[in-house]
Amino acid sequence: MKKIFTIKSFGLLCIILFITLWTTSPALSYPVTFADSRGKSITIDKRPERVVSLVPSITEIIFKVSAGDAVKAVTYHDNYPGEPGSKKIIGGFFSPSISVIEAVQPGIIFISRLHKKVMKKFGHGKCKLINLETDSISDSYKNITLLGSIFNKEKQAARLIDEIKTQLRIISEKVDRIPDSKRKRVLRLMGRDPVMTPGDDSFQNEMIRAAGGIPPVLGKKGNIVVITKEEWVTFNPQVIYGCGGDRETAEKFFNRPGWKDVDAVKNGRIYYFPCNLTCRAATHTGYFVSWLASRIYTDEFSKKGNQVLEEKIFKSRSLDLDLDYIKHAG
Known part of the structure; x- marks a missing residue:
């Protein structure tokens, strides 16, 4: 009995160890090193925790890949997150408040090529400035992929790109006719x-x-x-x-x-x-x-x-509506 118990215990330990390694394996995705749109080499050593996004398209992607918890401040041009007051507002895209950004104490600020004052103020400190321009649809795919890596959300990023490409493919098939x-x-x-x-x-x-x-x-x-x-x-x-x-x-x-x-x-x-x-x-x-x-x-x-997509019923269910005019309709 003792040997059997020992073997079973060892097997259970192996399973627990495997599950532990599997669930913690995403940490192995760091560091992430890349060049942003300025050609600046940037290394992210761990998942960001205090992010300011001055670029609505980048904010949108971050939230869509389920990394919005890391974002602490956005512009008033952002429509993510949907809950009013859940993130600090640092002004508009063209005129972000330097003092409000400072108060947030961000570890990362996502900027555009237009944010010269922000670059001058924060470009030489511990805060990382990341510039990801989008000049084409293919650029957007690259940015989604990179943000997935930065925030350890690679699978969500890949699904998002597949979804966009599927929608574009359907339209391409329609207009080809x-x-x-x-x-x-x-x-x-x-x-x-x-x-x-x-x-x-x-x-x-x-x-x-x-x-x-x-x-x-x-x-x-x-x-x-x-x-x-x-x-x-x-x-x-x-x-x-x-x-x-x-x-x-x-x-x-x-x-x-x-x-x-x-x-x-x-x-x-x-x-x-x-x-x-x-x-x-x-x-x-x-x-x-x-x-x-x-x-x-x-x-x-x-x-x-x-039509490109086949007409079909994707889902149905019975509704029991206690309304006289429906009962007498048949």
Whole structure:
């Protein structure tokens, strides 16, 4: 009996040891070393605990991969987290408060190339500054993967990328059925005065192409560039979309000669979406491209022959509704 007990005890010990090593193995993923968008080499030795994110798209990804507990402060442009007051607000994306950031005592600050004052103030201390720019959809995949590694959420990051790619694949299959001769010229409205639009190399024009649209090619690069009235008329957009304050631009310019004389304005094909979808390549890229494509090609997508996904009932259950008009309906 003693030998049997000893063997059983040894076996149990091995199982416990295996489970312990399995559950604690994620710690072996550190350190994480990478170069950010500035080319600066950064090493993360352990899972971050005090993070300030000045970049809404990065905040969005961090929360989506279930690492939001590490974030202590965000901008008022962030729509993550959803619970008001759960994170400290450090101001806006363009004007974060240095003093509020200092009070948080962050170990990591996620910045953009525009945050020069933050770089100057915190660039030489113990706090790590991480700049992850998103100039393309592929950049967003790289950032999701890297943030998964930084916060020890690799599996969640991989699932998120698969989800986005699946949504984009479905839309690609739908728009592939639309002949080139039927493709629409699409322009993203930006700016106030002058009128502006994304540059040729921007992720926003990449989103338009993913939705089956044809964006303008102006020979100008950058996140946002000026479009002249001549360029506007020459391109002659058939669909225009914007967000938020872009309505002011439309109201100001779309009754003026030239600006009003394009197909989209004449036919009333001007649409507005939430800015957190139009201005970010992050966790909702596939969703936004799907929405945009359905706006551009409403008629084409409504045809049953253009369906990609099979019509079927995914789930059903019986409902017992104690309502007289339902009882007598049969």
